[in-house]
Amino acid sequence: xxxREQGCILKLSPLxxxxxxxxxxxAGHGVLRTAARNARKPxxxxxxxxxxxxxxxxxxxxxxxxxxxxxxxxxxxSPRLPLRRSLLQLRLCSYLANLLLATVEPGAPGEEWHKxxxxxxxxxxxxxxxxxxxxxxxxRLATLHGIYTAAMPAHAALQQHFGSLPSGRAExxxxxxxxxxxxxx
Numbered sequence: 173x174x175x176r177e178q179g180c181i182l183k184l185s186p187l188x189x190x191x192x193x194x195x196x197x198x199a200g201h202g203v204l205r206t207a208a209r210n211a212r213k214p215x216x217x218x219x220x221x222x223x224x225x226x227x228x229x230x231x232x233x234x235x236x237x238x239x240x241x242x243x244x245x246x247x248x249x250s251p252r253l254p255l256r257r258s259l260l261q262l263r264l265c266s267y268l269a270n271l272l273l274a275t276v277e278p279g280a281p282g283e284e285w286h287k288x289x290x291x292x293x294x295x296x297x298x299x300x301x302x303x304x305x306x307x308x309x310x311x312r313l314a315t316l317h318g319i320y321t322a323a324m325p326a327h328a329a330l331q332q333h334f335g336s337l338p339s340g341r342a343e344x345x346x347x348x349x350x351x352x353x354x355x356x357x
Contacts, residue, residue, distance in 0.1 A: 174231050175234065177196075179198035179199065180226065180286070181194055182203075182225075183269065186212075190210045190211065191208060193208075194246075199282055201279065202280040202282030202285055203277070203279070203282070204241060205278060207242055208246075209242075217245065221247070221248045224266075224269075225293050226251050227293075228248055231243075231245045239278055239279070252293055253297075255297050263347070264306065264344065267306070267338055267341065267344055268293075268306070271338055274334060274336075274337070274338055275313060275334050288309070288316065303345050303349055306341075306344065310330060314326040314329045314330050319333045327341065
């Protein structure tokens with residue numbers, strides 16, 4: 173049975189010679205991994221639709237076993253082109269995506285995760301970069317996991333609960349502070 177869903181792309185990995193494994197954050201199925209066979213082949217129906225942080229309406233079917241669904245189609249809803257204005261924007265988006273992937277189990281109910289991730293990507297695409305964006309995301313993520321308390325910074329609560337955070341957080345925060353101080357994004 174084919175299912176229809178809305179989601180944003182968090183990760184792309186090669187699959188064989190021409191395919192892609194596309195990791196999504198979806199509204200109804202949470203974190204979802206799909207196989208897009210022949211997606212990298214010239215003339216593919218997926219050409220221009222599957223890229224990091226794109227928002228799409230996807231059609232997929234669940235596997236009989238395993239966790240890799242089959243992607244049948246992806247209709248581009250928003251390419252979020254403004255995210256490509258600076259390397260720092262992409263670094264922040266990548267960090268947030270990796271943080272979400274490190275803390276959310278595939279298949280967990282997803283409306284809150286999708287709203288958080290899509291909202292963050294849309295905000296980053298239209299707003300000046302500041303460390304508060306990262307801190308707010310971490311606080312919302314920790315709150316959704318039920319581990320946030322005012323007694324501890326959200327990133328520390330996430331690290332304590334999940335064991336580690338994606339690498340590069342301290343450097344990213346410093347770069348965001350510099351960008352905020354100079355008015356550069």
